[in-house]
Structure formats: structure tokens, C-alpha cells
Amino acid sequence: MGERRGSIAFFATYRPPVPLDIYWSSLMGEELHLTDGVSYNYNCRPIAAAALKTLIQRGKLASEGGATAADIDAGNVSGLIFVSEREHGLETLQVALRFKDRRGTKVFSLADIFGANKFGGVRMEDSGCVAGGFQAGRNTVDYSLIYVSTKEPVSERRSPWTAVYKTNLRTGETERLTPKGVSDLSPSVSPSGKMVAVASFQRNGWQGEIEDLQTEITLMNVDRQKQGGLGRTRLPIKGGWPSWGSDDAIFFHSKDDQGYRGVYRYKISTRVTIRVTPAGMDAVTPAAINESWVAVATIREKSGIQRRP
Template sequence: MEPTGTIVFNTVGRAQYGFDIFTFNLNQSPITDSTPDHRLTDGISVNLNAQFVDDEDQSIVFISERSGSPRIYLTRPGKPKPEQLPFAPNSLFHDRPIIKSHRLYFISAHEQPDQLFKSWSALYSAELHGKRDILRLSPPGFVDYSPAISKSGKFVAVASYGSRSWEGDFRELKTDIVVFPASDPSNRFVVCQRGGWPTWSGDSIIYFHRQADDGWWSIFRTEFPENPNEFPEFPVRVTPPGLHCFTPAAFHDGKRIAVATRRRGKNYRHIEIFDLESKVFQPVTELLNPSFHHYNPFVSPDSKYIGYHRFRGESAQGESTIPNLDPVMSPIKDLRMLRLNGAFPSFSPDGNLLAFNPGLDAKGGVIVVKSDGSKRWTLIKGRTAFYNSWSPTEKHVIYTSIGPIFGSAKTTVQIARITFDPSHLNGDGEEIPCDVKILTREDTGNNAFPSCSHDGKSLVFRSGRSGHKNLYIIDAVNGEFHGGIRRLTDGPWIDTMPCWSPKGDLIAFSSNMHNPDVEAFSIYVIKPDGSDLRRIYVAGREGSSDVDREKINHVCFSHDGEWLLFTCNIGGNTAEPVALPNQFQPYGDLYVVRLDGSGLRRLTWSGYENGTPAWHPGVSSIWAVCAWEMRHAPLTLECKALLKAI
């Protein structure tokens, strides 16, 4: 049996990812804060990583998440809706599309690699006319990112990880710049080691970014010679130290490059043009939109326009910039997936409500939202709370952690029982009165991550009271004040984020007890009486040399107790992290596995960090899904039947 139900999860920073593609006419002068940039996308979902289409003024090919996963679209001036282009049918991730000579090039992550800890990303192409067959250009087992096509279309450059297993690098991937003829993808040449995000100037000069020895991200230049066996030994650094420069886009006049910069003392990433002869930077987006980040520039073939994507702002047209719930495409037929604008969701017993926290460090208290995303309310506003557990037996009781989320074992964090009157859930956006009962002693340090037992009588949580973060059990009503406290695990390591099984027979948690010297966490399960502690080896990898590299967190059970859902780093990196809004630790994709470690399935592919999932057996969020499908895609049979019934 495959897993079923509804999974709600968080993507870190997603509230600021309401991106659209913008362009700016470089002939406009002078540039001031009143000079407008021009939006080319329609304000729906997230739109990013565009390129101009040759010989088509202001036409772009880009990535959009409007279908529930990143797919490829083409938009032209005067067209009301973007056109979806060929994509790999089984892929839930596409990136960096380019159209050259009526052929589409793109990154996809639909073919599973031959081992864990290896990225799924590879380069593919398809004809825009005719059969549109998808052709893999990366050799089997090779990992490629960020393609670029030379001016004539003869050559393709990629940032390649080769056939190596991911080594854990994240801020700067250990990719090489690789070139091959478009007509012969197997004839690959390593032009330069240690480089990313290539861009062509003509057919022979390639610019790319890397972190220089002095610590500054900089743009480097290398040449692809007529005789590929005579590569230059060292690339030439182009941009100076003192500022970070990345994701270059070359002008075909050979005189300039557009780069994203991050200057010392500045809070935002901006697009600038660097003159290769005078070595002078020309600011562009800081003058237009000083308080927005701008990402991944691209240049029109005639060098008149520069493009980029950025946050479109709170008052944009189109759908809500920050919806409460956003449907995500699922690779499993009967498993619904929703992205939450918040963290640490927990379902009410009937599945009609969700409790969550608005941010990882915000004093936003606990938010309660209808599971169709339509209304929301606030509990304990003005207090920092994180990681919620709704009582399985009481629809008006939520447990949470109150205090700073990132703290030492001795930092004061307390477990709280929140009780409210459900009759107050009538309006929208209101602060709901509630009773807050602290269940842990103030002098016991860092008490967090509560999970309520199936019968509603006990709580398991993590505490640093001994100087180490281990698991404890207390009474769910009286806490440790009258009901006492029982230690569940004991050792000089970190046990965290426990989850009680729906049957009440097991507690799953993350721990580094197998190697306390590193923060590499694995899944463990234990019985509530402290017996039968065991480690879950994902995909049966017991004894594997890479098993202690996994970073597994946010573990929770399916409703039948047969599956475990978690977030993990075993898929490596899906895209070049430096090109993304936030560069967090890469344990950011969701997986499920059976309780015995078999049946591993990947649920998300993203350049972002996904995590803090909750799993409910029902599909009470069907209304959110149907509303989304009515706006953006043909209705599913399930939605059609439901709408007909009403």
C-alpha cells in the first residue's frame, strides 16, 4: 500500500518568494527611483530564472510554479496567458530553460541517480516543433546545473558535478565548467575546475562565478580554444575584491557583463553592469527598487534590455502573494500536499483546522487556520512560540514551545498547554482569548518540541535540563508539577523533535547518538517505556559508508503508523545554492519510508528548504486544491465530482 492522506509543510522564506520577471531598458537615462522596470509575468505564483528568446522582442522562457511544481513557460507581448512548453512528464522540478534555434534546453530532476547523496539534476533538451521528444544531454550518472548556449548555438556549457557523489558542499558547489558541442553531448571537455553559472560571450569566452581565495565571490573568465586540448591553466579574475559578484550574464558585444552583487554594508542583492575595459560598475536595480533583492540577470540578444526576477511586492496583481496554503504537486496519487505560509503545522483531531507558527523567530504566537486556507486566527500573540502538537482527543487544546527556537541546553524554553474556546473561531484575523498553562519548570533549561500521545494523557518532549538534549515524558494536563517527569533517553548527544505514533506504541525522533561529535541526525524509534530503542536505516543502508552523513529531521508518522515522513539531505543539491534567495542547510526535501526502512520515496524537489511537515489521514483541504485547479489547470475528476455534488 502506498501512503495516503494530506501532508502540509513549510518552505523556509517562501513568503518572500512571490517572484515575477522584470526587464529594464538600458537606453533609459538617467536611472532614478522613479524610473520603472517592466514586468513580463502575470503575478501568479512564483516566476523565476528567465532568458530572452532569440529574435523575439520581450519574449521570455521562464520557470513558474503555477502548476504546483516548477515547470517551463513561454510568454510573449500581448499574450494573456503564458504557454507551457515541453517538460519531462514525471518531473516535479525544472530549471534554467533556454531556447536556441527552436530547441529548448533545461534542467530536470526526474531520473533517480544510482545512489543516495547524489543530485537528481541533469540537462535535457526538446524540439519545440515536431515530436518534442525529451533527450538527456548529461551522460548517465552525471549531475549538471545551469546550462548556457554559445551565441551561434554550437556549444553548450554547464556547471557539472560529474559522476561524483555529493560531498556535502553547499555554499559553493565543487562543480567544474564543462563544454560540449550541441551536436555531440558525449564529447565533453572540462574547461575549468571550480566554477559555476557559466555564460557565453560569443563562441569562445566563458564567464563564471566562484569564491576567490580572499573570500569574495567573483567573476572569472576563461576561453574555449579552437583546439579543446589546449585549455588555459588558470582562469582570469574579472571583478575586484571588496564585493560579492555572482550569476553573471554576458553581453554579446564582449564589453560588459551583468552580475548580481552584494556589497559590504548593503542589505540587498542588486543587479549591476560591469564594464570589462574601464572596470567600472554601473548600478541598475538599486536605483529602481532599493529595498528588494534582485536575482539572476539575463541580457537580450541586442543588448538593449536587462532582465531579472525579484519579489513583486505585497500589493501585486494576480493571486494573493502570500496565501495561507498553496497546493504542491505530489508524486503519489492519493497523497495530497500543501505548502503552508508558516512553520510547524499540526492538525486538529478532525482535520478541519491547523495550528502553526508564523515564523521561526517571530513573536507571532500560534496561528490557527482553516484547513482550506480561508480563515486564520491568533493565539498568544506577542510571544515567541514554535513546534505545535494538537491534542488528538481535545479540539480546543494545543501544546507548543515558548521561548527562542535556537538556544543552548540551558536557554529557558518552556512547554505550554494552550486552551481556547472553539466558539470564538467565527471571524477572521482575530486574536482569540486563551488560557496558557506552563507544564515545565523555569529553571530546567531548554524544553521544546512537544508531541501528545494518542490518548491525550502524556507528552514527550526534548529537554536540556541535564546539560544534554534528551527526551522526557510528562503528564499532558499537569506537566511535571503534579504528574512528575520520566526520562526516556539518556546520553551526551542530541535527541530532538519526537513524534508519538497514532497507535501509541512508538515514539520516533531525530538523534546523533551514533556520532555525537557531528550534527548528522538519523531516525530512531523507541517504545514509551524506554525499551526497544533502534535506528531506522533508510533504504536498508546499514553498514554503508555514507550512512552517518544523513541529516534527518522533522519526523512524523502516517495515520496507520506504517510510514515515516521526514526532511533530509540525501538528494544533495537540486540547483546552485548561490543563485537562490536563501542558502540554508540542505536537509530540505521531504521523503517517506516504511517503518522498517524500505520503500523510500521522495516527495519534493526544490532549490529551497522544505520541512516541518504534518500528516493527516483525510483530504479536508480539498477545497483549497479545487480552488487552485479552477484557476490554473483542468479540474481533476475528484474536484468535478465534489463541485457537482454541491
């Protein structure tokens, strides 16, 4: 009997043979090393002090972390959620505790914190951020980790696996926020902790594009039970990598008609979009500071390679 065979399509990019790590820099140029120099570490976000005090009570963070609420209140310990490839080459989320004293930095996987039964197996994770900590009526919404994961397989071929999940920092319970049959990327939490913005393939699905993903910015509630539903709303903008400047302003990147990627700002209250980076230059992956300031990644000098729109 004949054997039916399929094919695998893939692409690769150059990876430098040196570790990639995360640093903090002031506007004056001072630098601090935030991670531990093991493997490739990137896509980080800080963990707010109140959320970190909840997190250090779980799993190995409680038994081996060595951090206390008093340490956090005094500013002697800070927390960071980031992506690392230290576990079998998979892109998974890690939590770093950085101590100001000689203890340096301690890194823990989500399996260390919430258990290998919940965070085990082959999967990729990205865009970890913390939500919650607000009042919804008479209820206080717990702090949760919001992230994207490929842990659930898809049912159709040529479908992206990425969906956004929420894991309660106090209870460890995990809930899928992305509806079934939909794929989301790059979750970002509003400053109030109430809303999540994602880049979604919701309308047309994934058509096989790699360099210019055809996504739209979509908003969701953090806690569907306490906020009266998921409240999923698609904004009238195409783009990716959302970042909140305030609860009323979202930065994102998008490709223009000339083939350049620029960073834009969308005001929810006025429904107005403006471009905040100059035309004729590439700028991507915005990280908002407030409604007026945003950090972007850009190419300072052209390589001489001809651009193809």
C-alpha cells in the same frame, strides 16, 4: 519485526509573502513587466524570433496562443522561457508570450506545448535556453530547448538528480545530454547555438555541500548526431553558472580563498582566466552581454554578519 527508519535533512530560506516577477529595464530606467504576476517567476531567458516561430506551431501555443509568424517578424510578440512555481509549488519551466497590444501576457507550461506525457509528474526544471538554428555540414540543426530537470531518479544515495536535456521545438523529441551517472547544473548555450556549457559534478560527485557547490565548467555539443558526437570537454576551471560572452569566452562565478564569490572570464582560445569583479566583494550569477560586458548580482551593503571562510 522492527521497522527501519531513515532521516531527512533539509534547509529552508526566507520567502517574502509577495509574488516575484520578471521585468525588462533599459539603461535609462524604463521598465516593462514581462510576466503575469502569478506565483514566483524567475531565471528567465528570451526566445529568439526564429525559434519562437517554430514553437508557436505546437500544442496550446498553436490553438490558444494567438501569435503568428507575422506578429513576431513585426515585433508585436516576444517570447520568454522562465521558471515558475505556479504548478503545485514545483519549480517548472513556462513560456510567456508577451503582446504589445491589450492582450498582455499569456503563459503556457511545457506540458501545454509538448504534452503531459512528456512533461508531467513530480520534477523540478531550471535554466531554460534555446539552442540550434545553425548549419552542420549539409544539415540544418533544429532549434531545441535546453534545460535542467530532475525527472529521472538516481540509483545511488546522496546523488544529485539534475541532468541537462534537449527537447526539439519542431518534433517534441527529448534527449538527455548529460551522461548517465553524471550530474549537471546551469546549462548555457553559446551565441552560435552550437555548444552548451554546464556546471558539472563530473569529477568528484556531490559531497553534500549547499552554499559552495564544487562544480567544474564542461562543454558539450548541442546535436551529437549532426556534430559528430557529444564532444564533452571539461575546462580547467572550477566554478558555476556559466554564461557565454562569445563562442570563445565564458563568464562564471567562483569562491576565492578569502571566502568571497567573484565573477571571472575564461577565454577558450588562450586558456586564460581573469577576474572581472573587484576582490573583497561578492558577485554571482553572471549574465554576459558580450566579451567585455557582463551583468552580475551583488550585495551593495554588508549586513554586519561575520563572514566565515
